[in-house]
Amino acid sequence: MENLGTIMSELLADLKKKDINIDWDNVKNIDMDERRKQDEINITKRYKAQEKYRMFNSSLVSDIDDLKSVFDDFDADTPEQEQELLQARNIANEIYKGNTSNYLFTGKAGRGKTMLAVSILNGLKSLETDISCLFVSVEMLINLERQAVTDKYNIEKHDVYRIEKCIEKCDVLVLDDLGSETSFASGKEIQPATRFTQEVLFRIADYRKNKANIITTNNTGSELQRMYNGKIISRLLTKKPENVIVFDGKDMREV
Numbered sequence: 001m002e003n004l005g006t007i008m009s010e011l012l013a014d015l016k017k018k019d020i021n022i023d024w025d026n027v028k029n030i031d032m033d034e035r036r037k038q039d040e041i042n043i044t045k046r047y048k049a050q051e052k053y054r055m056f057n058s059s060l061v062s063d064i065d066d067l068k069s070v071f072d073d074f075d076a077d078t079p080e081q082e083q084e085l086l087q088a089r090n091i092a093n094e095i096y097k098g099n100t101s102n103y104l105f106t107g108k109a110g111r112g113k114t115m116l117a118v119s120i121l122n123g124l125k126s127l128e129t130d131i132s133c134l135f136v137s138v139e140m141l142i143n144l145e146r147q148a149v150t151d152k153y154n155i156e157k158h159d160v161y162r163i164e165k166c167i168e169k170c171d172v173l174v175l176d177d178l179g180s181e182t183s184f185a186s187g188k189e190i191q192p193a194t195r196f197t198q199e200v201l202f203r204i205a206d207y208r209k210n211k212a213n214i215i216t217t218n219n220t221g222s223e224l225q226r227m228y229n230g231k232i233i234s235r236l237l238t239k240k241p242e243n244v245i246v247f248d249g250k251d252m253r254e255v
Helices: 004-017 024-057 064-068 079-096 113-125 138-149 155-169 180-186 195-207 221-227 230-236
Strands: 102-107 133-137 172-176 212-217 244-247
Touching: 024 113, 024 133, 064 113, 079 113, 079 244, 102 113, 113 133, 113 172, 113 212, 113 244, 133 138, 133 155, 138 155, 138 180, 138 195, 155 195, 195 230, 221 230
Parallel strands: 102 212, 102 244, 133 172, 172 212
Antiparallel strands: none
16 A cells, blocks of 8 residues: 555656646645634634623622523423423524514512523523623612712712623623612602603613513513603513513412
């Protein structure tokens, strides 16, 4: 059996007979160009992966453990809960395929709305994609925005700028507990949100046009319409029944 050196020698001799010359310097240059391109691709992949995790770690949440939920944590003990879990998985799949709709998770407190919303984010985050995800407590956001108004040292102003940039840039946003910032502040069940709250939410809603948004709330759609300006409702709340999950199971926080 001929060795590789002999085969190459015969091949080069044959090419020479046919007046075919190989520019070895050019071959080396092409090889270097390919290496540079591959290096650039690898660097871009690493940057996007770091950006994805940095974005998620910028989430505004009172308890960091709330961001650890996955679909398997949701105890679907009833047919209704099984349907809720199935709908949430379907929404994750739709977002993965590029759907940029608004989604609404509504129901009483403790029914698993936040758990499934976070499970969607973690499911998307675990995939080999560039999809960036962010979780924002609406009540914490409004409080931070209020503090920034009277901030003498620009600390809160910087935090507001950072979180709003993340809200604007992320591919998938969960706005958690919409409505609580108004009902808790007033001590009443339903009343219009303050002008300050409306201005913040309108700005957020404007950032989120043509992107995927998941809204969780203890309020019904009609109650939210009484709380917020129609422009906010139009930008943030879905008009598609299939994009709404109504959580009406048992309180999952009960021991």
